[in-house]
Amino acid sequence: MKFTRSLCIGIMLLSHASYSQENRIHDLAFLVGDWEVREDNEENGWWEKSERTIQYALDSTYLQLDAKAISSSGKERVYRWYIHYNSKEEQFEMVSIFSNWHKIQLDILSWEAQTRTLTIQNKANSEEFHERLGQLVFNKDFTTYVWTGENKYGDPKDPSIWKYVEKGSKKVD
Template sequence: MINSFFKSTSLTLLILLCSARLVAQEKSVQDLEFLIGTWQVREDIKDRNWWEESTRIANYTLDSTFIEIDASSRSSTGKERTYRWFIHLNDKTQQFEMVSMFSNWHKVQFDLLDWNPETRKLTIRHAPDPSSEEYHERFGEMIFSDDFSSYEWKGENKYGDPDDPGIWRYVEKGVRAQE
């Protein structure tokens, strides 16, 4: 009888632990809620002596299934542009995805995002599309401060000839605006 009680108690605990683990692994776009708000951003590309300053406003959209980031910027060359990012969670793959649209770029970009809450690191990557006539590859890591009031994003974009691409290495720093 004690053996039977021990087995049923152990089985119940095991089921509860497994269930809690499965629930804890469920992702949602709200895992990236720290992006919501207004950000003042400066991107620098030192080897090209170029910079861009922007204001980004992030909100939930489409019944809180997406995060929309709307931005306007001005560069060191005096050019102004707007761009918009839409981030969502692909429920089927459990992968965060981001679509980017720029007023000064003719094509839409698609990136995959990986969020690591322990290191506060958001990794952004875009692999080359073999079916595209244009080569583009992107990789970057955004590391957020303990209180999510600032971040630093280091990365690079590669464009053009896949054997000899143009490479833009950037460092971007963002600070949450006081609201």
């Protein structure tokens, strides 16, 4: 009897965790769709334009972003992001994969619905120094955003700093 009760409780907890993951990823449903984006680094006179498509993946437990980009130097790249809600850690996590970068990037995302702000901050990486922090602030109808941020990398005592402003607009049919 105790085994059956424990088994039933275990199944209920697992199904709740799966439901929780799906439910929480839907907090970011406004991201789903097609976006036109421009990132600028005014200090370096550099820009990049990209088209992004965001959709649900893996039984709606992830958001998948696929992008094609071209920079002011004429370089093209593609990249993919996966966003997931980790119910154990109670946080959104993002994995970024770039065609022009040798490392997979891991970030933590914090969503603040009242201010429509999505904060992105990288996870600690023991291999090399790299800090990433940025905030995407969305308009009231979630059709545009401004992402202000910076990446620090290299020597932790004297890092290179990449400051950027990215503006995105959702394509409306």
